[in-house]
Amino acid sequence: MFELRLVQGSLLKKVLEAIKDLVNDANFDCSATGFSLQAMDPSHVALVALLLRPDGFEHYRCDRNISMGMNLNNMSKILKCGGNDDIITIRADDGSDTVTFMFESPNGSANFEMNLMDIDSEHHGIDESKCCAVVRMPSSEFQRICKVLSSIGDTVVISVTNEGVQFSTRGDIGTANIVCRQNINVDKPEESTVIEMSQPVSSQFPLRYMNSFTKATPLSNTVTISLTSELLLAVEYTIAEMGYIRFYLAPKIEDLAEALGLE
Amino acid sequence: MFELRLVQGSLLKKVLEAIKDLVNDANFDCSATGFSLQAMDPSHVALVALLLRPDGFEHYRCDRNISMGMNLNNMSKILKCGGNDDIITIRADDGSDTVTFMFESPNGSANFEMNLMDIDSEHHGIDESKCCAVVRMPSSEFQRICKVLSSIGDTVVISVTNEGVQFSTRGDIGTANIVCRQNINVDKPEESTVIEMSQPVSSQFPLRYMNSFTKATPLSNTVTISLTSELLLAVEYTIAEMGYIRFYLAPKIEDLAEALGLE
């Protein structure tokens, strides 16, 4: 049997909102490591990796590793059925083809039984050691920049230097350049922009995917953007005391599987 | 001549919002009993009954009983023309084919003359003595439940027992069960869930109509849901110190007129 109980049920709603537009169907992997998911978008340009560690749950029981295939849109519908302050329990019996979601509030309870799916998937190992520039900035500012640039062009060039990170695009209207300078705010560290890099780096990405990643903004005040020496982009939102959601994006034109060096 | 004057004009706006999606055209009956309406939806599955008593108006004059046929969508458009704090006066002269709506505010006034319609209607007597289970609960909670279940299925089974009231549905995604327990809140009685019943009862209804009924939610903090021994559903919202709006719904498949035992 697999069972988890999450007091802050609204967090799971936010996780689903963050990934359901990128991925339609995915396997949730349940193990001693935690409740996790790794899936590529249908065009194999982006990859999302989610981890919620066991100690973040009020109760976490996983008798043996299982993989539950879910339609994320349906799962999101069910999670929206719970109130924002509800406690959520997810339970699956061994060998069952359904999963049960239970919502508890002071005045009552609700339970939903959702059909599981068989989904083929392969797990990708990602080598992040080649990271050569890391930018941590307010997640809302990153979201605003992606949105703004999409109104001008389709592709963004991200360039990181010691002075700051620059986002540029070009479209029929003209050109746009947005620069965020390194900026340490001691009183409000979550409003800081911090740049760490071994060498200047620049790469180009489709804005459509970056806008999709920013749907994770409600999960965290800050976002960490990394560019590897292979010019791959990683965008990470930490989920307080529980884990993270990470998005990987291939540079424009190239194929992600190749860029990731996947076997 | 018929004339009524309502200081809290926004209340009439809310009444129209509550019924205009269910019924297109209806007769407003004006008599010594009050300003009332009874109408069936076009497919004869649901019935709405509205009563606003004379003593709820600042002024109410009704020289003789009249019936004014109105298109509720047009009436709603006109009511929306008034500010939220406006005083509304409705006036109809005997034999006139128009009705006048006047709005007064500190800075000015507005008046609208709307064409009346001839609408055939018959008045239905409803026998509510056969009621066998009554649930009073917060109207916002009932609204949330109807909305949530509609995202999963089309039909809800409502079951009332001594422990609570259960709302269940089933769809392609899976199944859903929501239970509201009896729950007396002495400090905030409007947040209580109170169940009175002579015997357990269960019946099945189309969710589309129930969602439509919940448009009356802004009129009252609480809603009263009754199931009769004929398995008919009655949903009542009281209108403070003035009257009520009641919706009746036939169980799934059966015809309402038959279920109501209408002559």
Next chain:
Amino acid sequence: MFELRLVQGSLLKKVLEAIKDLVNDANFDCSATGFSLQAMDPSHVALVALLLRPDGFEHYRCDRNISMGMNLNNMSKILKCGGNDDIITIRADDGSDTVTFMFESPNGSANFEMNLMDIDSEHHGIDESKCCAVVRMPSSEFQRICKVLSSIGDTVVISVTNEGVQFSTRGDIGTANIVCRQNINVDKPEESTVIEMSQPVSSQFPLRYMNSFTKATPLSNTVTISLTSELLLAVEYTIAEMGYIRFYLAPKIEDLAEALGLE
């Protein structure tokens, strides 16, 4: 070279929102008089005139008069790229076919280069001496009235008398009359309705254009509505300490150029 710097950058956003639905492409004229625009809507029924005086800018430099043709929709897209508290700088080099918008905030900067267009235009002198009735009223109230009347009819009759100003319309539903009385509010002058007139006047206008004018409402708490003896309507929103935006509208059916007595 032309360069202006505006500390309250959000003001320029509001100006564009106010005019971009009425006019697609227009020349911004830059001279010692200020940053201005005059343009007719495509069907030549309405005219908009904008003036932002040099002393309203933190910095204003205009070496010689230039006229910059811009697509207002594209310009609006770029202005929306700035944060609400950003400082905006607009710069154009002599003979350049682009204009640059720069946004500065504490944490970074953004710059956008937009392509200019060649637009034919003629400047119209408007004789406002023939004004015979002027109404100053809260801009939000004027906006509400235009919106309300559009839900009933297409054309409004505006009549000004000593008692007040009346807005009337007629449609399939029936008729509507809204009266705003003269009303001097000493404590909150911006909530006053003040009428000045030499003789009673009445004229008829298409509501579609008036609704478009009210998109300037965020620029000013009050609006000034003038009717000339030629029955032309002028609607003015002042822009605090900087200038104004004025809309002129031909009476229904007649052509604006004729009504304005344009050469």
